[in-house]
Amino acid sequence: MNNKLLEVKNLHTYFFTNKGTVKAVQGVDFTIEAGKTLGIVGESGSGKSVTAFSILNLLDHPGKVVDGEILFNGRDLCGLNNQGMRRIRGNDISMIFQEPMTSLNPVHRIGRQLSEPIMLHQGKSKKEAWEAAVELLREVNIPNPESVVYNFPFQLSGGMRQRVMIAMALACEPKLLIADEPTTALDVTIQAQIFKLMNDLKKVHNTAIMFITHDLGAIAELADDVAVMYTGEIVERAPVDTIFDKNSKYSHPYKEGLLKSIPLLDVEVEYLDQVEGSVPHPLKLPKGCRFSTRCEYATEKCVNEKPELVEVESEHLIRCFYPEAGCRNA
Structure with missing residues (x-):
């Protein structure tokens, strides 16, 4: 039985600027099954958000999907017109954006913003949609939702605004929820509550x-x-347990650097490890491996040749000429 809800195949998204073509996403492939969570991680400029916007066709000019397929329940979203995508957005696929204060309309009450997609996609009356909005706020654990629906966004805290965004995204019970850094600028206590809420x-x-x-x-x-x-490519893909397995035989050097930069509460260190250097300019990408300019294991082959994303073991794919730690030249 095919349980794949979303299949992204060989996705290429470019931005055609006066200074050149920015290849923001190049050859990205992944699938998401119903009831499962795919985590996409990387530094700023790695193409994470552009991938999400490509799925929902929310790219600003001059961005464009130039190649690939985005299959949702077997239907290619790239072939839909604006009207077709409007029926998908907020109904079958919803998105939580990074900053709720700029994503919520500051001049409309919370209740109106929550009830609008319910009326649009589910055909409910204004009264029914308003009652549904109250229930949605209650579901995301906002206290006194009967009053909050009459508030404006500026009257709510950052954590409450983010909960409103989650409630809005879930208003029509979407099959897929895209969460683009939903806990940005929130304190760790609120982050933990948001994570628990999403899992529930x-x-x-x-x-x-x-x-x-x-x-x-x-x-x-x-x-x-x-x-x-x-830099617009997937360099490692695997189940979460494999990604964090310290005894795993295979690992991408970039993923290793990200893991080493995580502070550990039970270990005293004078300074945190970091991935040396910075993400290359999108118009001046390296000829070979994109990570070669920052990789301590890079060889002449890495500088001149481009590695492919290959399966090194079951369900574990890595884009590196030396995915096995023991075969690297320090």
Whole structure:
């Protein structure tokens, strides 16, 4: 039985600028099953958000999907017109954006913003949609939801605004929820509450989640499968237990660097490890391996030749000429 809800195949998304073509996403492949969470992790500029916007056709000019397939329940979203995508957005696929204060309309009350997609997609009356909005706020654990629906966004805290965004995304019980760094700028206590809420909602509604973040700690808590992105490409993809397995025989050097940069509470260190250097300019990408300019194991082959994403063991794919730690030249 095919349980694949979303299949992204060989996705290429480019931005055609006056200074050149920015190849923001190149050849990305992944699948998400119903009721499962795919965590996508990487530094800023790795193509995580552009991948999400490509799925929902929310790319700003001059961005464009130039190649690939985005199959949702077997239907290619790339072939849909604007009207067709509007029926999908907010109904079958919803998105939680990074900053709730800029994503919520500041001049409309919370209740109106929550009830609007319910009326649009589910055909409910204004009164029914308003009552549904109250229940949604209650479901995401906002106290006194009967009053909150009459509030404006500026009257709520950052954590409450993010809960409103989650409630809005879940208003029509979507099959897929895309969460683009949903806990940005929130304190750790609120982050933990949001993570628990997302896990609970996934279990109740069997919603698939595409969780985008730069935080590997969040990935460990939420994800079933993980895709590590760098400069528009997936450099490692595997089940979450494999990604965090310290005894794993295979690992991408970039993923290793991200893991080493995580602070450990039970270990005293003078300074945190970091991935040396910075993400290359999108118009000046390296000729060979994209990570070669920052990799301590890079050889002449890495500099001049481009590695492919290959399966090194069951369900574990790595884009590296030396995926086995013991075969690397330090």
